[in-house]
Amino acid sequence: MDWKLEKCARFLYVLELSDGKFYVGQAKDPDRRIRKHFSGSGSQWTRMHPPVKELMRKCLEDVDYRAGELAENELVLELMRRYGYENVRGGFFSNTSVEHVEKGLISHGYGSIISITSSSGCQVGVNNPVFDDICTPRANLRSSSIDPASAVPASQPVKQATEYFLFVLKLESDRYYVGYSSKPDLRIKRYFAGKGSDWTALHKPVEVLARRSLGRLCESDAAAKTADATISMMQLFGWRNVRGAAWKSVDAETTLKQLRAFGYSEVTK
Structure with a gap:
């Protein structure tokens, strides 16, 4: 047996x-x-x-x-x-691997977990009013009918001792990239040097449009805020022209499938 x-x-x-x-x-x-x-x-x-x-x-x-x-x-x-x-x-x-888990969540239909926003207020903003809404909190798109975690006793909160920064890069050919880092200056330099991502290697950065502190929080919250900012940028400039958070592929078809898996079909219309 x-x-x-x-x-x-x-x-x-x-x-x-x-x-x-x-x-x-x-x-x-x-x-x-x-x-x-x-x-x-x-x-x-x-x-x-x-x-x-x-x-x-x-x-x-x-x-x-x-x-x-x-x-x-x-x-x-x-x-x-x-x-x-x-x-x-x-x-x-x-x-x-965070990337491996992201792909696993997407393939099993739980991509929305990646973009859940922290209940803490968003502190992102830039002087240009066109970016005022890039960190609009979004509701969880998927919920469970049962709560097996309810049996877990209250634990110590996740440590939130690191300050993260969100940044928006304008690239060649009217493309954009949204990222976050606890060391934004070093990370942005990598993108300008063509070493940051396939997207910024394909479309060279020309300008830093925004660089704002997210405050002191855990990395998962910073990733969630970056996901929301990326979606807002996609709504402003078109999903084909923006990458960031879990949407890193230069391939349009792959990005389209990922957005739909996350529950953001309206962004692709």
């Missing part, structure tokens, strides 16, 4: 890690598996961010591996909505 079809008691668990990160797993023997995480021989994510404590353990009675996997993924997604997709790993989304 295929072990994945075996029905038994399986356990979901959530670990709080260092650096404001989280890990979701499932196991038939959670004690053994969690010990491996704490000893540094678990997942690559928990080796990079050592566990601090176990936050939750929930028994799933008489389920096969697939049912446990679905419950694990749903919990991962809920925690990503709560703490940011860059801070949570588990299930289908266990790769440590």
Whole structure:
């Protein structure tokens, strides 16, 4: 009999890690598996961010591996909505690479999680009034009918000790690029040197249109604000002419598919 079809008691668990990160797993023997995480021989994510404590353990009675996997993924997604997709790993989304996780979320139909906006106010703005609305908060486009994360006890808030900056570059051929960085001067220099992205290598930067502080916040919030700013720029200048956030491809067809996967079909009309 295929072990994945075996029905038994399986356990979901959530670990709080260092650096404001989280890990979701499932196991038939959670004690053994969690010990491996704490000893540094678990997942690559928990080796990079050592566990601090176990936050939750929930028994799933008489389920096969697939049912446990679905419950694990749903919990991962809920925690990503709560703490940011860059801070949570588990299930289908266990790769440590942010770019890999972004692609995974898009391919599974959860691209909107990447563009969820922080509840904190947006501090982006530029002197040119045409950019007044580039950081308009947007509602979460996807919601779940259940809340498996409700069983997770309140934890310490994610550390927000880094100041991030949002910037908008005007490129050749009336193209634009939206980015963010904790070291904007260095990042912008890379774009002007042709080393920042395929988009800015194809369309050379000619001017920095905006450079504003987002305040001190976690990187996932900075990424979310940048996603909103990118969408607003696309609405102003056309989606074919703007790149930024998760929309980095120079290929128009790829970008079109990604925008629709994120739930931004209206931007492409």
